[in-house]
Amino acid sequence: MTSSGIFKKFSENKNFRIDLKLIEKRGGISIIEADEEQTLNLSREMHEEFHKCAGFMAHESLEAAHLSIERSLHGDSTQQQFINYTINNQATVNSMIAEASEFQVREVITRLSTDFPTRRYNQPTGIDSANWIKNKWTTLAAGRSDMTVELFDHTAVASPQPSIILTVQGTTLPNEVVIVGAHQDSINRVGGGQTGSAPGADDDASGIASVTETIRVLVTKNFRPQRTIKFMAYAAEEIGLVGSQAIAANFQARGVNVVGVLQLDMTNYKSGGVDVSMITDLTNASQNAFVRDLITTYQPSLIIADSTCGYGCSDHASWNNQGFSASFPFEGPVTNLAIHSPSDTLTQTGGNATHALKFTNIAISYIGELAKGSLNITTASSAKLSGRVMAGRRGVSQARVSLTDVRGAIRTTLTNAFGFYNFTDVAVSETYTLEARGKRYKFATKVVNLTEDLTNQDFYSY
Numbered sequence: 343m344t345s346s347g348i349f350k351k352f353s354e355n356k357n358f359r360i361d362l363k364l365i366e367k368r369g370g371i372s373i374i375e376a377d378e379e380q381t382l383n384l385s386r387e388m389h390e391e392f393h394k395c396a397g398f399m400a401h402e403s404l405e406a407a408h409l410s411i412e413r414s415l416h417g418d419s420t421q422q423q424f425i426n427y428t429i430n431n432q433a434t435v436n437s438m439i440a441e442a443s444e445f446q447v448r449e450v451i452t453r454l455s456t457d458f459p460t461r462r463y464n465q466p467t468g469i470d471s472a473n474w475i476k477n478k479w480t481t482l483a484a485g486r487s488d489m490t491v492e493l494f495d496h497t498a499v500a501s502p503q504p505s506i507i508l509t510v511q512g513t514t515l516p517n518e519v520v521i522v523g524a525h526q527d528s529i530n531r532v533g534g535g536q537t538g539s540a541p542g543a544d545d546d547a548s549g550i551a552s553v554t555e556t557i558r559v560l561v562t563k564n565f566r567p568q569r570t571i572k573f574m575a576y577a578a579e580e581i582g583l584v585g586s587q588a589i590a591a592n593f594q595a596r597g598v599n600v601v602g603v604l605q606l607d608m609t610n611y612k613s614g615g616v617d618v619s620m621i622t623d624l625t626n627a628s629q630n631a632f633v634r635d636l637i638t639t640y641q642p643s644l645i646i647a648d649s650t651c652g653y654g655c656s657d658h659a660s661w662n663n664q665g666f667s668a669s670f671p672f673e674g675p676v677t678n679l680a681i682h683s684p685s686d687t688l689t690q691t692g693g694n695a696t697h698a699l700k701f702t703n704i705a706i707s708y709i710g711e712l713a714k715g716s717l718n719i720t721t722a723s724s725a726k727l728s729g730r731v732m733a734g735r736r737g738v739s740q741a742r743v744s745l746t747d748v749r750g751a752i753r754t755t756l757t758n759a760f761g762f763y764n765f766t767d768v769a770v771s772e773t774y775t776l777e778a779r780g781k782r783y784k785f786a787t788k789v790v791n792l793t794e795d796l797t798n799q800d801f802y803s804y
Contacts, residue, residue: 425601425667427632427712429639434565434717435710439640439703441559447702448695449802450478450551451610451688454526455543457735461528462536463503463578468527472503474735475526475550475575479508481730482557485797486510488566496577496588503527503577505585508557512570513715518599519570520713522556522705523586524549524606525579525657531682539684544673544691548610550575551695552702558798559706567715569601576657579607580682586657594664602629603668604708605658609701610691613676617641617700619649624659626667633669636707644700649675671704673697718794725792728764729799730757731778731785737761738803741780748773768792 365375454461454471461471476491483489494505506526512518528542541547553573559565577585593600618637620630637644649672654660658668680686691697731741737760745753745765757763768774769792776788776799783803790796 425629425712427628427635429635429711431710431714431716432639434715435640435707437717438559438563438565438706438710441562442555442699442702442706444695444699446558447548447551447555447698448688450554451543451547451695451698453735454547454550455541455687460530460537460540461526461542461547462530462540463501463527463581463584465537468503472506472526472575472577475554476506478554479506479557479573479575482554482561482798483508485728485795486561489561494577494585494589494592496585499584499588501578501584503585505577505589506575507589508573510560510567510571510573512713513566513568515569517570518601519572519593520567520709521572521574521600521603521661522553522606522709523574523576523603523657524553525577525585526550526575527578527580528686529580529682530684532684534684540682541684541687542681543686543688544608544611544678545681545686546579546607548608548673548695548698549606549701552606552609552698552705555699555702556705556709559702560709562796562798564718564794565710565715566718567709567713569713569715571709571713579657583654583657583660586660587663590660590664590666594666600661600666602708602712603658603661603666604633604705605656605661605668605670606701606705607656607670608673608678608681610695610698611673611678612691612697613674613678615645616647616675617644617697618646618704619672619675620646621651621655621658621670621672622648623650623652624654624662625669626662629667629669632712633671633704633708636711637671637704640707641700641703647675671701673701723770724767725770725795726764726766727768727774727776727790727792727796727799728762729797729801730761731763731780731801732761733780733783733803738780738783741778741783741801743801744777744779746775746777770794 458467458471460467462468476493480491483491488511491508494507496504525546528540530538530540557573579585620634622630634646637646656670658670661668678690680690731738739757739759739761741757743755743763753765755763755765771793773789773791776790778785778801785801785803788799
């Protein structure tokens with residue numbers, strides 16, 4: 343299913359290389375019949391023509407396509423409660439934004455774009471990268487009884503790559519759900535076939551990195567949301583929004599009360615003097631205004647402009663199609679032309695994640711003001727401090743970690759077989775120097791002001 347205007351443009355183009363069978367057109371949307379090879383070719387043509395993702399939704403049956411059109415044209419507000427958007431949680435949100443780190447965002451982009459030659463949905467490294475995200479999120483959630491991580495299986499829709507969902511249970515409104523998502527897969531459309539190099543640093547390791555850093559900040563600051571939050575890493579977006587479609591349809595069928603969805607697809611390439619392009623089609627106008635207000639409140643120096651895709655260019659369209667309020671703040675008005683090629687590396691964005699950090703802060707402010715909640719600051723006289731010592735993707739065993747207070751008193755411990763360390767009964771309201779040493783690796787020294795339990799104080803070799 344795709345836009346009728348897009349179908350017409352392609353069908354009248356003599357250079358278009360795919361023979362598509364038009365089933366019907368209704369309300370500006372075309373239903374076409376295509377096998378798997380034609381679908382992959384259509385995806386390639388969409389990328390080459392529009393320099394954005396998919397541009398169509400893949401359905402397993404004509405009945406499903408018809409239902410999708412009905413929902414797209416007429417909407418279905420029965421699944422969603424009315425939300426009164428307010429911005430009144432500034433102390434909590436500002437504290438979380440202050441914790442967000444460009445280095446942490448950059449580290450995730452680096453790992454995803456260099457450790458896996460491609461994250462394509464049907465390749466072994468696409469499964470490996472999904473497991474990496476699941477393990478990363480599981481590590482972040484360790485020690486929080488209100489957080490769970492699960493895989494959402496898509497083998498029924500021919501995607502061996504699963505989606506990953508991390509849930510933070512709400513304290514007072516657990517049946518109202520806020521979703522923040524990005525797609526995990528990458529694709530190469532310039533040669534090399536299905537196994538071609540597809541680092542996908544911007545598209546969309548940057549989005550996954552922004553989501554991951556939001557999770558880390560939430561845990562580090564011990565944020566306890568009133569509404570339930572679900573963070574999602576969608577599978578197989580590049581071939582027709584497969585992962586998000588399946589999840590959104592599942593939530594709609596089960597009557598899950600999704601009160602808002604934020605999509606982060608490409609967050610690290612700034613263009614045209616604009617920091618954030620708000621996509622206004624296939625999104626919710628009221629929530630878009632709320633996201634704009636979040637940006638002007640918490641990042642007032644950012645320049646915002648409206649933009650359109652003209653079709654379902656990312657996973658927000660799947661949620662909009664099921665009647666849920668979705669917003670899609672995009673990285674800028676000019677698309678990064680390196681996407682879907684071996685050139686989509688961190689080098690394209692100057693080797694840093696400065697722009698992606700802005701979108702991390704958007705996500706932080708979104709959960710802070712839509713899910714609401716507070717920081718659960720400990721009032722105990724002591725707390726714990728823990729983390730992991732890493733070299734690449736692997737934990738460093740038997741690394742020596744030292745904790746030094748301002749009086750020079752030193753505590754030491756060794757990491758376990760997986761690189762984890764833990765200090766307990768550490769006095770709060772003090773500043774500490776944290777150092778890690780390994781036989782073959784060097785690590786940057788950390789200085790921490792301990793006011794509560796601090797987990798995920800990770801070291802990365804350099």
